Amino acid sequence: MKAVILLSGGLDSSTILYQAKADGCECYAISFDYQQRHRRELESAKSIALSAGVKVHQIVNCDLTVWGGSALTDKRLELPKKRTLAEMSQNIPITYVPARNTIFLSFALAWAETLEADRIYIGVNALDYSGYPDCRPDYIQAMQEVFRLGTKQGREGNPIKIVTPLIDMKKTEIVQLGNKLGVPWEQTWSCYASGESACGVCDACRLRLAAFAELGLQDPVPYAAV
Amino acid sequence: MKAVILLSGGLDSSTILYQAKADGCECYAISFDYQQRHRRELESAKSIALSAGVKVHQIVNCDLTVWGGSALTDKRLELPKKRTLAEMSQNIPITYVPARNTIFLSFALAWAETLEADRIYIGVNALDYSGYPDCRPDYIQAMQEVFRLGTKQGREGNPIKIVTPLIDMKKTEIVQLGNKLGVPWEQTWSCYASGESACGVCDACRLRLAAFAELGLQDPVPYAAV
Numbered sequence: 001m002k003a004v005i006l007l008s009g010g011l012d013s014s015t016i017l018y019q020a021k022a023d024g025c026e027c028y029a030i031s032f033d034y035q036q037r038h039r040r041e042l043e044s045a046k047s048i049a050l051s052a053g054v055k056v057h058q059i060v061n062c063d064l065t066v067w068g069g070s071a072l073t074d075k076r077l078e079l080p081k082k083r084t085l086a087e088m089s090q091n092i093p094i095t096y097v098p099a100r101n102t103i104f105l106s107f108a109l110a111w112a113e114t115l116e117a118d119r120i121y122i123g124v125n126a127l128d129y130s131g132y133p134d135c136r137p138d139y140i141q142a143m144q145e146v147f148r149l150g151t152k153q154g155r156e157g158n159p160i161k162i163v164t165p166l167i168d169m170k171k172t173e174i175v176q177l178g179n180k181l182g183v184p185w186e187q188t189w190s191c192y193a194s195g196e197s198a199c200g201v202c203d204a205c206r207l208r209l210a211a212f213a214e215l216g217l218q219d220p221v222p223y224a225a226v
Numbered sequence: 227m228k229a230v231i232l233l234s235g236g237l238d239s240s241t242i243l244y245q246a247k248a249d250g251c252e253c254y255a256i257s258f259d260y261q262q263r264h265r266r267e268l269e270s271a272k273s274i275a276l277s278a279g280v281k282v283h284q285i286v287n288c289d290l291t292v293w294g295g296s297a298l299t300d301k302r303l304e305l306p307k308k309r310t311l312a313e314m315s316q317n318i319p320i321t322y323v324p325a326r327n328t329i330f331l332s333f334a335l336a337w338a339e340t341l342e343a344d345r346i347y348i349g350v351n352a353l354d355y356s357g358y359p360d361c362r363p364d365y366i367q368a369m370q371e372v373f374r375l376g377t378k379q380g381r382e383g384n385p386i387k388i389v390t391p392l393i394d395m396k397k398t399e400i401v402q403l404g405n406k407l408g409v410p411w412e413q414t415w416s417c418y419a420s421g422e423s424a425c426g427v428c429d430a431c432r433l434r435l436a437a438f439a440e441l442g443l444q445d446p447v448p449y450a451a452v
Binding site for chain 1: 323328376381
């Protein structure tokens with residue numbers, strides 16, 4: 001079974017890569033250099049892909065800063081800091097990148113069809129998340145329909161399946177799953193900022209730290225003193 | 227009304243750009259340099275965008291030759307030649323580029339959401355075409371659902387609308403529409419090959435020439451002697 005895995009280098013996508021391996025897939029990882037503020041995550045993606053022993057790791061260049069529209073692609077916009085989990089869950093935040101998962105899934109689909117792959121793994125998570133519209137089950141179902149109708153393979157009755165192992169999990173459950181699968185957390189990168197250490201105060205750091213803390217575990221990634 | 231127009235530089239996309247203008251839209255054209263065999267079409271896209279007086283013309287780089295899978299992105303594969311229209315309509319041809327319209331529509335969606343645009347125009351055509359899966363009405367409907375669920379604007383009840391003026395038209399009807407709208411055909415480029423003149427024998431040339439001939443019109447684009 002062949003699978004393309006969307007790998008950002010963060011906690012969620014690293015876990016699904018290890019899940020795809022555990023599911024018996026031959027793994028093809030795909031990452032995106034979209035000139036994101038936190039391009040540091042691409043180094044993590046490379047390490048994780050190597051550790052997991054993927055068959056190919058493809059890094060696609062697609063500059064999304066040309067039109068901006070997000071604090072991750074326009075450095076003039078400030079990252080939200082020190083928000084509580086309750087605050088994060090209320091609105092679609094400024095770190096939302098317009099159509100990002102649609103773009104990423106489209107490229108993954110193109111590659112998957114060329115490889116004649118069976119599956120695409122994506123680490124979307126509708127709980128404990130920052131309210132991104134393109135991380136929810138109804139959106140994934142709509143993309144699945146696009147996969148069925150928009151490709152030769154789909155029209156021939158053999159659509160590539162979108163697999164979302166984390167979609168209904170809490171962040172603590174994802175950490176527990178990753179621990180079980182042996183994900184090397186120290187190689188991952190979640191922080192939206194671009195320092196040597198993770199900032200500890202952006203939404204991505206706060207969610208991650210809260211999950212490790214709730215489980216009584218130490219996150220091995222270095223954090224700046226806050 | 228703001229609209230993003232997918233502009234390849236060919237006959238169909240040039241016609242929808244002029245249609246969007248006629249519909250009263252402020253036009254933002256987007257083209258893709260995917261290292262296609264017929265990159266010559268990008269020069270046509272630039273000319274047409276200028277002639278139509280678009281507000282911005284964005285050319286996005288996204289190299290699709292890294293995985294190939296099509297005669298348009300892998301020069302080792304041969305272009306079909308001198309096929310009849312009946313032959314073209316039978317199968318999905320080797321010029322099919324996996325997930326191409328899904329990738330293009332995703333980028334257009336990202337830009338449109340950033341611009342707070344109302345519409346995206348795409349020149350897909352389900353008749354008189356080479357059987358591409360991602361040019362059919364059910365596929366477009368599926369993408370429309372992705373637009374609704376996968377964006378902030380869509381979740382807020384104001385999804386960007388995909389407009390497909392040509393979807394049910396025959397190629398002859400498209401030429402007639404373009405004539406009415408004043409599309410400068412001599413600036414357009416449809417040929418899949420990469421010469422100074424259009425080849426006259428690839429599927430795209432054959433479809434185009436047949437339409438002009440059926441209408442008793444002369445196609446002003448230069449063709450190689452066949």
